[in-house]
Amino acid sequence: MTQVLSARSRREALRARSLLLSRPALALSGMILTYIVVLSAGLAYKWKMWGHGFDHVVLEQAIWNTLQGRPFQMSRYNFTDSIMGMDWQPGMAFAVPFYALWPSAYMLDLLQSSLLALGAVPVYLIARDHFGGSRRAGLAWAATYLLYPSLQFVNMTPPWQPRTLAVPCLLWAFRCYEQRRLWPFLALLAVAITTRTDVSLVVTAFGVLALVQRRAWRWWAPTLALGLGWFALSTAVLTPAFYHPGYHPDTLGQVSFDPNQEQQAEAWPGTSPQVGYYAHLGKDPLDIVKNILTHPVETVRLMFTPAKLWYLFLMFGTLLFLPLLAPEILILCAPIFLLNLLSTRVYQYTITEQYQALIVPGIVLAAIVGAARLWRWIGRRRAGRWLPIPTALLLAQVALVAALHVPLKNPVVSAFRNHESLARVRVMERMAALIPPEASVAATSFLGPRLMPRQYLYYLPDGLMHPEMERADYVFVDARAAVLRERPDVLERLRSDPRWELIAAEDDLLLYRQRR
Numbered sequence: 222m223t224q225v226l227s228a229r230s231r232r233e234a235l236r237a238r239s240l241l242l243s244r245p246a247l248a249l250s251g252m253i254l255t256y257i258v259v260l261s262a263g264l265a266y267k268w269k270m271w272g273h274g275f276d277h278v279v280l281e282q283a284i285w286n287t288l289q290g291r292p293f294q295m296s297r298y299n300f301t302d303s304i305m306g307m308d309w310q311p312g313m314a315f316a317v318p319f320y321a322l323w324p325s326a327y328m329l330d331l332l333q334s335s336l337l338a339l340g341a342v343p344v345y346l347i348a349r350d351h352f353g354g355s356r357r358a359g360l361a362w363a364a365t366y367l368l369y370p371s372l373q374f375v376n377m378t379p380p381w382q383p384r385t386l387a388v389p390c391l392l393w394a395f396r397c398y399e400q401r402r403l404w405p406f407l408a409l410l411a412v413a414i415t416t417r418t419d420v421s422l423v424v425t426a427f428g429v430l431a432l433v434q435r436r437a438w439r440w441w442a443p444t445l446a447l448g449l450g451w452f453a454l455s456t457a458v459l460t461p462a463f464y465h466p467g468y469h470p471d472t473l474g475q476v477s478f479d480p481n482q483e484q485q486a487e488a489w490p491g492t493s494p495q496v497g498y499y500a501h502l503g504k505d506p507l508d509i510v511k512n513i514l515t516h517p518v519e520t521v522r523l524m525f526t527p528a529k530l531w532y533l534f535l536m537f538g539t540l541l542f543l544p545l546l547a548p549e550i551l552i553l554c555a556p557i558f559l560l561n562l563l564s565t566r567v568y569q570y571t572i573t574e575q576y577q578a579l580i581v582p583g584i585v586l587a588a589i590v591g592a593a594r595l596w597r598w599i600g601r602r603r604a605g606r607w608l609p610i611p612t613a614l615l616l617a618q619v620a621l622v623a624a625l626h627v628p629l630k631n632p633v634v635s636a637f638r639n640h641e642s643l644a645r646v647r648v649m650e651r652m653a654a655l656i657p658p659e660a661s662v663a664a665t666s667f668l669g670p671r672l673m674p675r676q677y678l679y680y681l682p683d684g685l686m687h688p689e690m691e692r693a694d695y696v697f698v699d700a701r702a703a704v705l706r707e708r709p710d711v712l713e714r715l716r717s718d719p720r721w722e723l724i725a726a727e728d729d730l731l732l733y734r735q736r737r
Contacts (some may be wrong), residue, residue, distance in 0.1 A: 223650065229566065231334050233280040240459060241596050242708060243375070245345075245356040245359065245360060246472070248360055249341065249342070249344040249345055249359075249360060249363055252283045252341060252360075252363060252364055252535075253338045253339065253341050253367075254338075255322070256334065256337075256341070256367045256401040257331070257334045257338045259334050259633060260334040260337075260338070260373065260376045260377065260477050260601055260633060261327075261330050261331045261334040261335075261698070262633075263377055263632065263633035264330035264333070264334065264376070264377060264380075264636075265326075265327055265330055266636055266637055266640075267325070267377070267379065267640070268326050268330065268379060268380075268670065268671075269646075270636075270640035270646055271640075271649055271667055271668070271670075271671055272640055272667065273326070273379045273380065273670040273671075274379075274634065274666050274667060274670070275297070275669045275670070275680055276378075277326070277379050277380045277669070277670035278295075278297065278669040278670055278672075278673060278678050278680075279295050279297050279304060279307075279672075280304070280313075280329070280380055280381060280382070280383075281297065281320075281329060281380055281381075281520070281670070281673050281674065282295045282297075282673060282674070282675075282678060282705055283295045283303075283304040283673040283678075284296070284313070284316050284320045284329075284381075285320070285324065285673065286319060286676065287314070287317050287613065288320065288321055288324070289676070291402075291676070292298070293305050294676070296661075296676070296677045296678055296679055296688070297678075297679070297680050297687065298490075298686055298687060298688075299465075299468075299686060299687060299688045300464055300465055300490060300686065301463050301464050301465060301468075302465070302718065303463045305459070305460065305463045306460060306461075306463030306464055306494075307460070308417055308418050308455070308460060308494060308495055309454075309455040309459040309460045310383050310415065310417050310418070311415045312383050312386055312387075312412070312413075312415030312416035312417075314417070315383075315386055316329065316332060316383075316457055316526055319332050319366055319370055324674065326380055326670065326673070327377070329379070329380035330379065330380060330381075332381050333380065333381045333382060333385050334376055334377075334525070335370060336369065336385045336389055337375070337376050337385050337388055337389070339389050340366060340388050340389040340392045340581075340582070340703045341363040342363075342389075343389065343392040343393045343395070343396045344362055344363050344366040344392060344585060344589070345358075345359040345360065345362065345363040345450040346359065346396055347362075347392075347395065347396055347399065347589055348361070348362035348363070348589045348593075349584065351590060351593035352591055352596070353609070355609065355610060357610070357612055357615055357634050358615060359452060359611055360591075360615075361615035361616070361618060361619055362585075362589055364619045365540070365588075365618060365619055365622050366522040366540065368619065368622045368623050368626070369539060369540065369581065369585060369622065370535075370539045370572060370622075370625060370626060370629050370631075371536060371539065371572045371577045371580070371581055371585055372581050373574055373626075373631065373632055373633065374573045374574065374577070374632050375463055375574075375575055375577055375578045375581065376632075377632035377633065377636065378575040379573060379670075380670075381703075382575050383416040384416055384417050384419075384420070384575065384578040384579060384580060385418055385578060386412070386416050387414075387416040387417070387420045387423075387578070387579065388406065388578060388579075388581055388582055390409045390410070390412050390413035391409070391410075391413050391423060391553075391579075391583075392582050392583040392585075393405075393409050394406050394409040394410050394413065394427065395553070395582070396587055396730055397409060398427070398430075398431075398440075402437060403440065406440075407443060407444070407447075410424045410427060410444065410447060410448075410488065412516055414447065414448070414451050417579075418451070418455040418460070418495050418559065419495065419556075419557060419579060420579060421447075421448045421449070421451040421452040421455065422452065422556035422557065422560070423448075423450065423553060423554070423556060423557065423579050423582075423583070424444060424447055424448035424451070425444070425445055425448030425449055425452070425556065426442045426448075426552050426553045426554075426555060426556050426583070426676075427441075427444050427448070427553065428442075428444035428445035428448060429441075429445075429552055430549065430552045430553060431444060432549070433549055434549065441561075452506075453491075453506075453652075455495075456492075456493040456495055456496050456691075457492070457493070457508065458656070459494055459562070460493050460494065460495070461493060463659075470490060470491045470492050475501070476501065476502065476503060476512055477501045478501075478502075478516060478519035478522065478523045479501075479518060479523075479565075480522065480523050480526045480529075480565060481563050481565075482501060483565060484498065484500075484501070484566050485501055486683065486685055486686070488500035489686065490618050490686070491504070491607060492504075492505065493687070496509070496554055498566065499563060499564070500563060501565060502563065513563075517674065519719040520556055520563075523562075523563065523565075524562040524563060524607055525562070528567070528570065529561075529562055529570045532561075532570040532571060532572065532734070533558075535572050535629075536572060536577070536580065536584065537584070537659050538625075539572075539622065539625050539629070539709060540584060540585070540588040540622070541588075541618065541621060541622070543587075543588040543589075543592045543595070544584050544585075544587035544588045544591055544595050545587075545591065545592040546587075546590075546591025546592070546595055547565060547587040547588075547590035547591035547594060548587075550583065550586050550587035550590050550591075551584070551587045552583075553582065553583030553586065553587070554579070554580040554582070554583030554584050554587075555583075557576075557577075557580045557583075558581045561576055561577075561580075572629070573632070576645075582684055583656065592618075592698075595694055596608070598609055627723065645728050645730075646729075648727050648728050648730055649668065649671070649730060651725075652725050652727075652730055652732045653668075653671055653672060653697070655725060656672065656695050656697070656730060656732070657694075658675060659675070659676075660675070660693075660694040661676070661677035661678070661679070661692065661693045661694045661695070662675065662677070662693050662694065662695045662696070662697060663678075663679040663680070663681050663690040663692070663695075663696045663697070664678065664679070664680075664681055664691035664697040664698070665681045665682075665697070665698055665699045665702040665704070665705070666680070666704070667699065668697050668698075668699055672697065677692070677693070679692060679693055681696065681698060681702075681711060682704060682705065682708040682710075682711045683711075684708070690711070690714075691720075691735070693735065694734065694735055694737075695732065695733065695734050695735070696715060696721065696731075696732070696733040696735075697730075697731075697732050697733075698711070698712065698715070698731045698732075698733070699729065700712065700729040700730070700731060701728055701729050712731075715733050719736075719737070720736050721733040721735055722734050722735075722736055723736070
């Protein structure tokens with residue numbers, strides 16, 4: 222009986238393998254669809270259980286206000302009322318028609334998951350070609366990409382991050398680069414660069430790669446011009462143009478290479494928010510480069526702390542260190558790695574945050590090229606020629622990457638396991654229902670997203686870069702919010718100021734209305 226079952230199992234396995242090989246498009250579509258459903262469900266549940274942070278407000282508010290005839294308006298900061306004053310990102314308009322069809326956070330969740338999932342298509346094609354036309358290798362690498370922990374962590378950072386449009390564009394651009402299709406290559410880079418200013422550094426890296434690989438000038442010259450020109454224009458001209466006329470940025474941050482020093486909040490946003498994150502290194506890009514070059518030892522100490530070395534270990538280790546075998550392809554993610562390692566903001570050097578989005582294309586491409594290079598070397602050593610890669614080896618690769626989600630605590634599983642209690646969520650919903658939809662509100666981070674859509678939604682605690690809460694008609698506070706431990710004055714002001722009337726209080730949730 223055991224032998225009969227074993228033979229039947231082998232036949233079924235062979236049949237499944239035959240189906241997979243004869244229907245690669247179907248298999249790839251199935252993987253993409255599964256990814257979209259699972260990741261969208263995780264994001265939707267996270268939103269339903271009040272698990273989205275205030276970044277959600279900034280992005281959804283800018284999209285919603287655009288549909289109301291107020292292009293890209295948002296209310297989080299006191300130095301600008303446009304998301305373009307945070308970063309020049311016209312590519313955000315891509316989400317507007319989708320949101321118009323379904324004005325909901327769920328649409329933004331679906332859009333984000335879909336864009337990242339569709340990156341599996343160019344990954345499949347690139348891997349297939351590098352492994353001698355092997356469809357099995359293409360499918361295995363598409364699965365590896367979709368299972369890459371950093372991709373899923375980026376995906377679970379709500380809501381629609383504009384960089385997620387850049388990810389498939391950059392992957393397709395590499396495909397066109399390898400096929401020597403110049404105009405589609407440049408067009409894809411041009412689309413990608415509209416999503417965030419830091420994409421311009423990745424575009425510049427494509428130009429450097431073309432130089433390293435000795436491509437003709439038409440490959441590197443326009444690419445370098447586009448990347449460097451966009452970065453300079455965005456940081457020096459376009460983004461500051463959206464600052465309030467009366468705002469005078471402080472660019473005199475104190476130069477410090479101390480990795481333990483927190484971001485110099487008093488120097489942010491400076492002349493550009495993207496440059497302001499590095500006020501500890503200088504007042505502008507040229508000053509930052511000068512200080513880095515004149516302080517090489519201090520720069521190394523800043524970049525390679527134990528926490529940052531662990532971050533690098535995880536970024537490469539979760540791809541089995543294969544990217545290290547294609548160092549020239551790693552040029553594509555080197556600028557973003559550099560930004561993250563130079564930062565003193567812990568969010569930038571952890572694999573669980575959105576700041577790894579632009580690293581994902583380059584590091585996955587380097588892993589594919591590196592793995593093909595390794596297998597080619599093995600083939601020459603063993604048989605003096607290219608050998609078909611065994612299915613078992615490809616499955617082992619996928620299984621290893623998938624298994625890493627257990628110690629790294631997969632973000633989808635975490636969203637379903639770690640959330641507010643249902644009882645407290647009901648209290649939040651009852652209190653939120655007391656706030657009129659046209660009222661302006663100030664709220665702590667995780668309460669804000671569920672108060673959308675509305676034109677004015679302010680961040681608590683107020684202060685250095687955020688509008689004062691007195692602008693709001695209502696204040697909705699979670700007294701358990703970690704940030705209030707550093708700012709106990711917020712609750713003290715609400716309790717002592719007669720202008721604020723407490724209209725609801727339960728389970729450490731407080732709702733105040735301003736007497737007008």
